[in-house]
Amino acid sequence: MNARIAPAQLQPAQALERISQVWDEHILPQLTDYIRIPAKSPMFAPDWEQQGLLDAVVRNAADWVLAQKIDGLALEIVRLPGRTPVLFFEVAATQAPSGQSVLMYGHLDKQPEFSGWRADLGPWTPKYEDGKLYGRGGADDGYAVYASIAAVQELKRQGVPHPRIVGLIETSEESGSRDLLPTIDALKTRLGDIALVVCLDSGAGNYDQLWLTTSLRGMVAGTLKVEILTEGVHSGDASGLVPSSFRVMRQVLDRLEDSATGRLLPASFHCEVPAERLAQARATAAILGQEITQRFPWAHYDCGGSTAFALPTTQDPVQALLKRTWEPTLSVTGAEGFPALQDAGNVLRPYTAFKLSLRLPPLVDAAQCVQDMKALLEDNAPYQAKVTWQGASGANGWNAPETSPWFEDALNAASQAHFGAPCGHIGQGGTIPLMGMLSKGFPKAQMMVCGVLGPRSNAHGPNEFLHVPYAKRLTAAVAQVIAAMP
Numbered sequence: 001m002n003a004r005i006a007p008a009q010l011q012p013a014q015a016l017e018r019i020s021q022v023w024d025e026h027i028l029p030q031l032t033d034y035i036r037i038p039a040k041s042p043m044f045a046p047d048w049e050q051q052g053l054l055d056a057v058v059r060n061a062a063d064w065v066l067a068q069k070i071d072g073l074a075l076e077i078v079r080l081p082g083r084t085p086v087l088f089f090e091v092a093a094t095q096a097p098s099g100q101s102v103l104m105y106g107h108l109d110k111q112p113e114f115s116g117w118r119a120d121l122g123p124w125t126p127k128y129e130d131g132k133l134y135g136r137g138g139a140d141d142g143y144a145v146y147a148s149i150a151a152v153q154e155l156k157r158q159g160v161p162h163p164r165i166v167g168l169i170e171t172s173e174e175s176g177s178r179d180l181l182p183t184i185d186a187l188k189t190r191l192g193d194i195a196l197v198v199c200l201d202s203g204a205g206n207y208d209q210l211w212l213t214t215s216l217r218g219m220v221a222g223t224l225k226v227e228i229l230t231e232g233v234h235s236g237d238a239s240g241l242v243p244s245s246f247r248v249m250r251q252v253l254d255r256l257e258d259s260a261t262g263r264l265l266p267a268s269f270h271c272e273v274p275a276e277r278l279a280q281a282r283a284t285a286a287i288l289g290q291e292i293t294q295r296f297p298w299a300h301y302d303c304g305g306s307t308a309f310a311l312p313t314t315q316d317p318v319q320a321l322l323k324r325t326w327e328p329t330l331s332v333t334g335a336e337g338f339p340a341l342q343d344a345g346n347v348l349r350p351y352t353a354f355k356l357s358l359r360l361p362p363l364v365d366a367a368q369c370v371q372d373m374k375a376l377l378e379d380n381a382p383y384q385a386k387v388t389w390q391g392a393s394g395a396n397g398w399n400a401p402e403t404s405p406w407f408e409d410a411l412n413a414a415s416q417a418h419f420g421a422p423c424g425h426i427g428q429g430g431t432i433p434l435m436g437m438l439s440k441g442f443p444k445a446q447m448m449v450c451g452v453l454g455p456r457s458n459a460h461g462p463n464e465f466l467h468v469p470y471a472k473r474l475t476a477a478v479a480q481v482i483a484a485m486p
Contacts, residue, residue, distance in 0.1 A: 010483040012417035016476040027146045035126035035135030041109035041174035054171040083179040087169035095161035100195035106144020107173035110137035116462035132465040139466040140459035144200035151479035177433040194442040202451035210415035213449035215427040218360035222392030229350035245352040264328040271363040280425040285317035295455035325427030366394030398435040407446040410484035414477035
């Protein structure tokens with residue numbers, strides 16, 4: 001009788017060496033070209049179809065994937081009428097069919113430019129410096145499709161058996177993934193039974209270990225507008241009698257937020273933190289300490305010969321983690337109705353409009369919050385001003401399912417092999433709408449939600465960078481986790 005031959009096991013050192021070479025020779029040049037293309041998400045580029053830039057980055061990625069000549073790979077660009085394109089690929093299983101698949105996810109659409117970039121940098125001007133690739137979208141998360149394919153390549157190179165692998169790379173994530181659900185519906189029969197999701201659109205607590213995202217906040221966004229006049233008037237003539245639209249705006253926002261503490265007032269916008277997440281926050285706080293708050297570019301100034309820095313809402317590491325992952329928070333991300341400072345004369349403005357962004361706890365229903373806010377903000381306006389809450393949309397957060405023993409072991413083994421430290425667990429304050437969809441559609445799937453957005457990587461803001469050494473190790477870790485699937 002012939003002895004059974006054990007399947008090949010992934011060799012971590014070889015994997016990292018080869019993947020690093022692929023990054024240096026093939027992925028970095030591709031991402032450099034990608035950063036040059038201002039492929040803004042449709043929310044920020046309503047004429048995206050006419051621009052053709054989203055199509056361009058998808059086409060470039062598709063050409064690169066096909067050029068890798070991976071055995072068993074099929075690819076297509078899915079274009080539903082009026083919807084942004086989605087890159088869909090599948091790699092046939094090399095092990096005995098189990099009917100289960102791995103889903104690899106990323107996106108290629110980008111946030112807008114924002115201001116404040118370093119003089120030698122720019123959103124569409126890639127620059128590689130000290131292991132960091134600067135430019136919009138490289139880390140958030142144009143690298144995802146290339147890292148995914150590089151991980152699959154390494155499994156193939158080492159002859160490691162793997163299940164069927166499918167990939168979804170969308171171009172409307174920064175607009176709330178508004179075009180992804182119809183595409184998933186169209187592809188539903190082709191996705192298969194998803195046992196593992198690898199989402200590379202998240203963050204890292206540091207660059208010293210693998211980080212698994214355990215929760216994501218939801219989001220509500222919309223425009224709050226206060227109108228008091230039909231046109232601007234002389235402030236000396238009208239002020240004191242005509243109420244300032246800005247003051248009315250402040251009063252209306254006071255219904256939503258305690259400005260002294262930042263706490264959102266509606267009880268329905270809050271939820272209890274699960275015991276497991278609280279325990280993980282304590283463990284992560286012990287690892288990161290003050291780095292949790294120090295990672296941000298705080299304003300500073302000279303104060304009597306010493307430097308004074310702006311302060312966070314809390315200095316306690318555990319509370320800092322919970323505040324940015326399990327508490328609702330209001331941000332004003334844009335304004336209208338204000339002239340530029342150099343053009344601001346003595347005129348009482350007719351209206352004030354704010355773009356509001358609310359981050360919601362993972363277990364709070366975003367659609368209900370949108371409705372609650374309309375009544376809260378619009379009803380019984382001060383001075384009978386015209387107050388409108390318009391263009392509002394919401395996306396639910398996500399709380400990770402229970403971790404299977406094989407998955408926990410695989411994460412720790414991959415982190416030890418490629419970083420020399422165990423896997424960390426951290427909630428993230430951002431929103432990935434797809435994760436909630438997938439958890440509902442595939443409730444038994446394990447979720448490897450991770451990414452390269454570590455300290456000061458500054459996605460959405462100025463000087464965004466991709467930490468290339470970390471990205472290489474993360475790619476190798478992804479390959480190792482897939483190889484460990486039972």
